[in-house]
Amino acid sequence: MISLDKIKQAHTSIAPYINRTPLILSNHLSQNRIVKLKLESLQITNSFKLRGATNKLLSLDNEQKQKGVIAVSTGNHGKGVAHAARVLGIKSTIFMSSMVPQYRKEAIEALGAKVEIIGNNSDEADLYAKKLAKEKNITLVHPFDDEEVIAGQGTVGLEMLEDFPDVDTVIIPTSGGGLIGGIALAIKLQKPSVQIIAVSMERGPSMYESLKQGKPTDVEELETLADCLGGSIGLDNKYTFKIAQETIDDFVLVNEDKIAEGIKFNFVEHKLVTEGAAATGVMVVKDNMSTKLGKNIISLICGGNIDAKLFNKIIS
DSSP: OOOHHHHHHHHHHHGGGSOOOOEEEOTTTOSSSEEEEEEGGGSTTSBTHHHHHHHHHHTSOHHHHHHOEEEEOSSHHHHHHHHHHHHHTOOEEEEEOTTSOHHHHHHHHTTTOEEEEOSSSHHHHHHHHHHHHHHHTOEEOOSSSSHHHHHHHHHHHHHHHHHOTTOOEEEEEOSSSHHHHHHHHHHHTTOTTOEEEEEEESSOOHHHHHHHHTSOOOOOOOOOTTGGGOSOOOTTOOSHHHHHHHHOOEEEEEOHHHHHHHHHHHHHHHOOOOOHHHHHHHHHHHTTOOTTOOSEEEEEEOBOOOOHHHHHHHHO
């Protein structure tokens, strides 16, 4: 288990390279309760992923830094690695599958990383990257199942508790489990009574199915508005599955219509541009989808990287 000290050390290490993102009151959702939104959509790369990537890259030795790093991404992790690598003077290559939208590829290239399209889904790209990392002895920055990455994402939880000590419920969009794992540890190691609610889409929720089966389980990667939550947690999962088993108090699945509604709701009520994954949490509160909801709630707005055309279509 990753210690609270490790997460606090990560916070100190990455502080010069990230934004401490705001926690704002949602007036619309705060009826008979207090609901706050943690805006990681306002992170430098518009996603929480920068935290874990930066912490991982800072932990490398000089030889590893000189060789450069590789990563597999559906978008946000790639942006995080590319930005952190550029700032720290490290070469980076990001592998993406053909499922990933073109605008995400271009956004990563704009940050100075080399992008290669490999395979038809994230799992195929992941297999290729793992093989390459082994052959060339080059660091593969895992998007979630890595102690440094988990500790980096956990810094979000430290900030949540510092800014809202009375919090009793935290809602976190969940895919591979690095984000929810880090946040849950950061909060529960200080305030065990806080309820951790995971939320994902109905179409291919890998962590949800894995927890249901009691072991890491593959799911088919399907097209979804919450595309950042796609992909498998990995059958060889080392850390995040176990952390999820021990810290998640409830798991809610949201359908595509509700995700679209959440994107529009965030824009109309909060004037926030959010990706599909970030729209899931507010819908849990808005529609009371969990019996674990308390009176002092934080919903994590995990990212704002959405295609402009898709966003306009949903809003209109």
